Amino acid sequence: MPEHEFSKYFQLFNEIGILEQLSRAMLEARLPTGLLASHFSVINHLIRVQDGRTPVELARAFQVAKTTMTHTLSGLEKHGFIEMRANPDDKRSKCVWLTDQGRAFRQNAIRGLEPDFHNLLDALSPEDIDATLPNLTKLRMFMDKARDKPS
Amino acid sequence: MPEHEFSKYFQLFNEIGILEQLSRAMLEARLPTGLLASHFSVINHLIRVQDGRTPVELARAFQVAKTTMTHTLSGLEKHGFIEMRANPDDKRSKCVWLTDQGRAFRQNAIRGLEPDFHNLLDALSPEDIDATLPNLTKLRMFMDKARDKPS
DNA sequence: TGCATATAGTACCATATCGCACTATATAGT
DNA sequence: ACTATATAGTGCGATATGGTACTATATGCA
Numbered sequence: 001m002p003e004h005e006f007s008k009y010f011q012l013f014n015e016i017g018i019l020e021q022l023s024r025a026m027l028e029a030r031l032p033t034g035l036l037a038s039h040f041s042v043i044n045h046l047i048r049v050q051d052g053r054t055p056v057e058l059a060r061a062f063q064v065a066k067t068t069m070t071h072t073l074s075g076l077e078k079h080g081f082i083e084m085r086a087n088p089d090d091k092r093s094k095c096v097w098l099t100d101q102g103r104a105f106r107q108n109a110i111r112g113l114e115p116d117f118h119n120l121l122d123a124l125s126p127e128d129i130d131a132t133l134p135n136l137t138k139l140r141m142f143m144d145k146a147r148d149k150p151s
Numbered sequence: 152m153p154e155h156e157f158s159k160y161f162q163l164f165n166e167i168g169i170l171e172q173l174s175r176a177m178l179e180a181r182l183p184t185g186l187l188a189s190h191f192s193v194i195n196h197l198i199r200v201q202d203g204r205t206p207v208e209l210a211r212a213f214q215v216a217k218t219t220m221t222h223t224l225s226g227l228e229k230h231g232f233i234e235m236r237a238n239p240d241d242k243r244s245k246c247v248w249l250t251d252q253g254r255a256f257r258q259n260a261i262r263g264l265e266p267d268f269h270n271l272l273d274a275l276s277p278e279d280i281d282a283t284l285p286n287l288t289k290l291r292m293f294m295d296k297a298r299d300k301p302s
Numbered sequence: 303t304g305c306a307t308a309t310a311g312t313a314c315c316a317t318a319t320c321g322c323a324c325t326a327t328a329t330a331g332t
Numbered sequence: 333a334c335t336a337t338a339t340a341g342t343g344c345g346a347t348a349t350g351g352t353a354c355t356a357t358a359t360g361c362a
Contacts, residue, residue: 001265006261006264006268008277008280008281008284009268009271009280010261010264010268012283012284013170013174013178015284015287015288016167016170016174016287017175017188019164019167019287019291020168020170020171021213022214022291022294022295022298023167023168023294024168025214025298026294027164036318038318038319041168054340055340055341056339056341063172063173063176064319064320065319065321066340066341066342067319067320067322067341068320070341071317071318072319090327090328090339090340091326091328091340092326092328092339092341093339093340110157113161114157117152117157117160117161119297120160120293120294122293123289123290123293123294124290126156126159128286128289129159129160129286131282132283132286132287133162133163133166135279135282136163136166136167136170136283137166138274138275139170141274142271142273142274142275143170143173143174143177144169144173146270187347189349205310206311207310207311215349215350216351217310217312218311218312218313218350219348219349219350221312222347222349223348226348238310241309241310242357242358243309243311243355243356243357243358244309244311244357245310303362305360306359306360306361307358307359307361308358308359309356309357309359310355310357310358311354311356312353312355313353314351314354315351315352316349316350316352317348318347318348318349319346319347319348319349320347321344321345321346321347323344324342324343324344325341325343326339326341327338327340327341329336329337329338329339330336330337331334331335332333332334332335
């Protein structure tokens with residue numbers, strides 16, 4: 001692979017890394033003290049795919065260690081945003097259910113982000129996003145699929 | 152801001168977050184045990200902007216806490232990849248200098264990434280990157296500029 | 303010059319994340 | 333049914349990162 005081509009992928013991942021940091025900071029600035037992007041992401045995921053997921057399913061979805069997910073969930077439970085109930089299908093397992101407060105937490109965070117996103121209209125139009133997002137999705141799906149294969 | 156527009160920004164940052172995690176894992180798989188993406192990034196930055204930077208300059212460049220950078224640098228020093236020398240212009244301060252081993256560490260990591268990037272050709276062509284990268288750069292520069300302003 | 307304030311680096315503590323090991327339960331093969 | 337193996341969740345220890353407070357030095361201003 002020629003240097004100039006290598007460099008393009010390198011730059012792409014570099015921008016992605018910086019943007020991740022900036023966007024995480026933007027989100028966390030809108031969250032109550034003690035709550036992080038990881039907490040929001042889990043709640044948001046439970047809304048999207050329906051709650052009742054098990055901790056292991058969530059850990060896989062976010063590609064974090066099981067123990068990390070246990071820790072994140074215990075924080076969410078302490079805030080009353082989720083409830084852990086027994087899994088009727090598997091006595092080893094539990095299911096995670098959203099509470100009304102958990103749903104409200106998500107709504108408030110999203111409402112808080114709206115002015116931030118509004119500001120971004122000056123930097124990147126919705127049409128720009130339309131031109132960008134499909135490529136990122138394509139790359140993400142490929143890397144996601146490839147992640148467990150041998151190198 | 153209408154919901155479908157809000158949703159575009161939301162999806163964009165979601166993809167960015169997932170891609171950051173996947174690409175970090177890809178990089179770290181190519182690094183020697185005990186070395187993380189943060190270590191590589193600092194060495195890489197020192198190559199790009201010339202070494203001799205101070206820890207505070209590096210912390211600002213990566214937007215991490217000063218203490219985090221101290222910790223990362225101490226790891227790099229332990230591996231013999233950098234040297235910390237007194238700053239002749241400021242007795243409070245130090246300068247970070249690359250060693251030959253530090254430069255070799257970067258070269259090896261980059262060489263290791265080449266097959267990974269090669270595989271990505273199937274997912275995202277260099278032309279796709281050309282269509283994507285400028286938008287990401289635009290967004291990153293805007294957010295970077297906005298990050299210290301009041302909301 | 304002298305003093306107030308700002309900055310660089312670090313020690314210390316809190317928390318997030320991860321890997322390992324363990325228990326309880328589930329699943330597969332006989 | 334029995335046994336071997338796999339899986340779910342958690343306790344524990346290690347490390348990465350961030351915040352606070354401190355010391356030494358720099359800078360700005362009277």
